Amino acid sequence: MGSQLLANRLKDRNYYYVWVGVFFLIIISILLSLYFSARQIDYTWRWYRIPKYFAYQEQVEITSETDGEVESISKKGKEAVVRIKGLEGVESHAVPASALVVEEGDQIYYGDRLAAYKKWRVGILMQGLWLTLKVSIIAIVFGILIGLFTGIARISSNPALKWSAITYIELIRGSPLLVQIFIWYFVLGTLLNNLLATHGIDQIPALWFGVAALACFTGAYVAEMVRAGIQSIHRGQTEAARSLGMTYVKSMQHVILPQALRRILPPLAGQFISLIKDSSLLGIIAIRELTKATREVVTTSLQPFELWFVCALLYLVLTFSLSMLLQYLERRQFAV
Amino acid sequence: MIDVKNISKTFKGHSTEVKALVNVTAKVDKGEVVVVLGPSGSGKSTFIRCLNYLNVADEGSIVIDGIDILDPKTDINKVRAEVGMVFQSFNLFPHKTVLENVTLAPMVVRKKSKEDAKKKGMELLEKVGILDKADVYPDQLSGGQQQRVAIARALAMEPKVMLFDEPTSALDPEMVGEVLDVMKNLAREGMTMVVVSHEMGFAREVADRVVFMDEGAVVEVGTPEHFFTNPTHERTKLFLSQIL
Secondary structure, three states, X not given: OHHHHHXXXXXXXXHHHHHHHHHHHHHHHHHHHHXXXXXXXXXXXXXXXXXXXXXXXXXXXXXXXXXXXXXXXXXXXXXXXXXXXXXXXXXXEEEEHHHEOOOOOOEEOXXXXXXXXXXXXXXXXXXXXXXXXXXXXXHHHHHHHHHHHHHHHHOOOOHHHHHHHHHHHHHHHOOOHHHHXXXXXXXXXXXXXXXXXXXXXXXXXXXXXXXXXXXXXXXXXXXXXXXXXXXXXXXXXXXXXXXXXXXXXXXXXXXXXXXXXXXHHHHHHHHHHHHHHHHHHHHHHOOOOHHHHHHHHHHHHOOHHHHHHHHHHHHHHHHHXXXXXXXXXXXXXXXX | OEEEEEEEEEEEOOXXXXXXXXXXXXXXOOOOEEEEEOOOOOOHHHXXXXXXXXXXXXXXXXXXXXXXXXXXXXXXXXXXXHEXXXXXXXXXXXXXXXXXXHHHHHHHOOOOOHHHHHHHHHHHHHHOOOHHHOOOOHHHOOHHHHHHHXXXXXXXXXXXXXXXXOOOOOOOHHHHHHHHHHHHHHHHOOOEEEEEOOOHHHHHHHOOEEEEEEOOEEEEEEOHHHHHHOOOOHHHHHHHHHHO
């Protein structure tokens, strides 16, 4: 009996390792087939070209704008001020002390280098990543606000509030985000910017129409979650709060919403992850977020394979961090 | 203190109509303990919920401490602040600690400072014998403990009347006593109380008057003595024979 159990367990354990092996086999064969099919079309992988799109060193040169002699170099910490006495007076340049290539008394001609150094610059992919992050965060914040308000309006007994909320939710959920972005940019954007132009006010950049499209899109989904969250809280909670003399608003604020939001945190997380990914659509209205940035880099570097993998990986970094953050919040909230 | 005249209430479903209250008239004086008895479905819960406007009576009048609560001009939140309510299912706020449950309404509704609310809250928790659980969350308490917290929560508003809607019906039998003890103490201190209950012992011991309801109507009103030993109505006799 005992040996039978042991044999079973061994068998189970072997099975387990066999299937772990199968998993890795699948992964490796996918990678290999990718590699060999790339070789079929003579694709050369150049991963070393990728880092410069995150950050690169730029050569900076400071040159003289006059002919003359270096009168003095005064150093103050890491900064040095070079004074050049020319025919038409004295010219001074502030340069990093370590980058100096002239000395006091040197004869200088117009265009000569006074200092040369390298400076780190943020690459286009990094800029795109930052923009994606920025757009997503703003859209999430507004999406939550819109969703909260609409979700509460959705269950209101006031028909104006309720029907407005339903109309908004159904319109947004019933049409593709891509179309909504076009409407925001080409229709509402044109109307609004024309209106602003006639009053001599500055134009609103495309970015904000993109953010508005994302926020309104997310808001509709968040609203439905908020509604479901509120309705999932037992009626006794409202009754208890109201019976203590709290107004509707106070009971929502202190009793119902804190519980409802806790409950909808997991689906909210999913919605926000979708939003980060959907922000890739904003490239079509000339917002240079991560996907658009990648497309631009692909056309200049001609390394599409590496770049698209990197692009996907960067999205994964964003979505994964967000999901970790929300999981942390969830755990902390439920820790009693 | 409470003056109810001829209230009726009908619940309308899609195809059904349930007459929960039919022409109910009742009176509760200051300092009095009134226990409402009756078989299930007799409308006693609807009656007590009407007193707090959780159900709205279709007709009649309900005057609490001089204020007609069915008058559309009445600010019901002000009345509710003076009327404590204890529910069958406790309805504690699960996201708040025991102490926070008790201090929330005084702070939000009465605008008390946190310190004052806390001080009063601790006093009340001590009174209901649950001071050591002040910082735990309700789901870690037994049913009896939860109901005692719910009583403390209602008392924190310093109400003029306490309404109890079957406060012991959801409890395990061994926990009924601790909740009833708290209620008995309250009664002894002179609190005006309306209690919907199945606890005959409590009614007999504590009630000043017993109201017996059946099929949405008040059948008989009297002292516990009269009610339990010498009921007049056949329906009351039948009920007592079933329950005792």
